[in-house]
Amino acid sequence: MxxxxxxxxxxxxxxxxxxxxxxxxxxxxxxxxxxxxxxxxxxxxxxxxxxxxxxxxxxxxxxxxxxxxxxxxxxxxxxxxxxxxxxxxxxxxxxxxxxxxxxxxxxxxxxxxxxxxxxxxAEKKYVGNLVGNHNPNPWPEGLKGMQVYRFDHCLLYGPKLADNLDLFTNVLGFDLTERIVTPDGGLLATFFSCSNKAHDIAFVHHDVPDKFHHASFMLMTWEEVLRAADIMSMHDIAIDIGPTRHGITRGRTIYFFDPSGNRNEVFCGDYTWYPDREPITWEAGEIGRAIFYHDRRLNENFLGVVT
Amino acid sequence: MAFTITVADTGERFPCAEGQNVLAAMVRLGRRDIPVGCRGGGCGICRVQVLGAARYRTLKMSRAQVSAADEARGIALACKLLPEADLTVKALGLLECRLNPVAGGAPHRG
Known part of the structure; x- marks a missing residue:
């Protein structure tokens, strides 16, 4: 690799x-x-x-x-x-x-x-995961709550997505995996991978710069996403939407908020990216299905609620 | 003990228990008089102005959404607003959260 x-x-x-x-x-x-x-x-x-x-x-x-x-x-x-x-x-x-x-x-x-x-x-202290690298068990006992496996990606909001696309693909070496385009060719959203994942960072057009939509954490199965949603109700955590499906990345997802109003996501099940693929294009008129595949429309918070 | 919250824009009223925030009291009844966002004092969508002389307290809210000057004139985020008497509030964020997705418009916030 x-x-x-x-x-x-x-x-x-x-x-x-x-x-x-x-x-x-x-x-x-x-x-x-x-x-x-x-x-x-x-x-x-x-x-x-x-x-x-x-x-x-x-x-x-x-x-x-x-x-x-x-x-x-x-x-x-x-x-x-x-x-x-x-x-x-x-x-x-x-x-x-x-x-x-x-x-x-x-x-x-x-x-x-x-x-x-x-x-x-380039450097950060290596401490190992909780099962180690020598004859490891598949998972450790004693985990808490949703038991997320890793920090996976962020979705960020801001202007100048075309300039951003050039920087990420031509300087930083990311691949564009998916995009939402307007009829006149403008970019509403861009998804980038620096790896084999469907996205490592993503952007949605927003007039105000430097806004944070969510930080996402990976789970492995739909059942784990459902269980995460159960934990949110047990502890009265504010849910934004889900569990549901994203059209973009195919991720199975739930959006929710931390106690300061920062949005989090837990998700599972995107596809495998390879750099010889062509990016996926969504038309702006299909943005509802692209973001929330089952509702087929944005909830009123998707574009407006950011920190 | 419960207080009565009146939404000036619609005239609708709902009860809010002592120690409960105004937004949660509204959501619990399935009402949408005030727009609902992050519910954590961060996004500013549920910004309201408390009208008249009123007794209430607020929990910590994002300074990017409610400045000290805003607070002095009764502006608060409903999700962090705890009444200590009956309150009348005016929703400030309603229009700004109804967006045209294709235009990619967005609220201007600091």
């Missing part, structure tokens, strides 16, 4: 209004594991089947939303090459020192056309 540049989503730093209910939500309900807390009070979390020290960082702030989404790059040489390519393309890059986030190597931080901060890094 050859994804040797940008490999995968590495972590997301999510702002929350109050830390304690946020930790309860992400640890007790989603089933993430707290791995660290730093001097600034930021809480580091990982899912049970992830091998690096953290994949979600919670930061208490006055307004919820996403500080940054970071991708792990295969090795420092590749990180240096990508930084040089970004600079040559005209993107301002800032180097964030190793250790600014605990157990993470230096990060290359830049702003993309939609207004979001994205980071690339």
């Amino acid at each position: 050859s994804f040797r540049g940008v490999m995968r989503p590495g972590h997301a730093v999510i702002r929350v209004l109050e830390m304690e209910p946020a930790v309860t939500h992400y640890v007790e309900r989603l089933g993430l594991i707290k791995t660290n807390e730093d001097a600034q009070g930021r809480v580091y979390l990982k899912a049970w089947d992830e091998h690096d020290a953290f994949s979600i960082v919670l930061r208490e702030a006055d307004a919820p939303g996403l500080d940054v989404m970071a991708f792990k790059v295969h090795g420092t040489a590749e990180l240096d090459r990508l930084e040089a390519d970004l600079r040559a393309y005209g993107v301002n890059c800032e180097r964030v020192a190793a250790g600014e986030l605990a157990d993470c190597g230096h990060r290359v931080r830049f702003e993309i056309p939609t207004g979001h901060a994205i980071e690339l890094y």
